Amino acid sequence: MLRIGVLSVIYLIIVRELTSSRITNTDDIIRFPSEQDCVTTNRIIANVKDCAENNQTYCTKTDNYPTRIVQQLLDRQPHKYDDVFGSDMMTEIETRFDPNQDEVELCETYEDVIFPIIGTNSMGVDRFIINTPEKKQGVRISMCGNAGIECNILNKIVANDYVTTCKQQFVYRELVALGDNNQIIKDKFEFPACCSCALYKIKN
Known part of the structure; x- marks a missing residue:
């Protein structure tokens, strides 16, 4: 015992x-995981090079868009960025040129409204841009149809020691995006804005 x-x-x-x-x-x-933990797990990395067409700084299609994470964040604050969402308007070519005058476009230009889902910001960082069926951000772009080629007609009238070239110009647009910690932020992204005719003096 x-x-x-x-x-x-x-x-x-x-x-x-x-x-x-x-x-x-x-x-x-x-x-037990909190709501924040559920949103910040399994972070997906944005990479423009994996989906961009013609070496652009944005993508309109990708196979790894974080749809679930984006939707969870939007559901938390459904009206916070209502002033940002929307789409740019297209301007018909006839309204920009006077049909009564014999105007010539020096560089061929292609215009479109895109809905980017990945973009490169002003610091060179790739981020996912918020674009869902309900919350859209449309950006009007203007691209050179003959970038790197001599300007129409102008080469025939400039001095022999000069050459002309159509050159793509870019602009930064502020959009709502997914930040480093899976938070919704505003950031500036680069998009093609217009096509200009540049004049260069030939160096001897």
């Missing part, structure tokens, strides 16, 4: 020590 009693006391001491160790060691405490 004495031996059984001693073993019982030893068993109780061991159980008490183990229980105390588990309580004081916070690493062993079971913690």
Whole structure:
């Protein structure tokens, strides 16, 4: 009987020590994920080079857009950026040129409204841009149809020691995007804005 009693006391001491160790060691405490944890897990990296066409600084299609994360963030604050979402309007070519005058476009230009989902910001960082079926950000772009080629007609009338070249120009647009910590932020992204005719003096 004495031996059984001693073993019982030893068993109780061991159980008490183990229980105390588990309580004081916070690493062993079971913690359920919060809503923030659910949003910030499994972060997907944006990479323009993986999806851009013709070496552009944006993508309109990608196979790894974080749709679930973006939707969760929008659901938290559904009206916070309502003033940002929308689309640029297209301007018909006839309204920009006087049909009564014989005007010539020096550089061929292609215009479109795009809905980018990845873009390169002003610091050279690629980010996911918020664009969903319900929350859209449309950007009007104007691209050179003959970038790097001599300007129409102008080469025939400039001095022989000069050459002309159609050159793509860019502009930064502020859009709502996904930040580093899976938070919605405003950031500036580069887009093609117009096509200009540049004049260069030939170096001897």
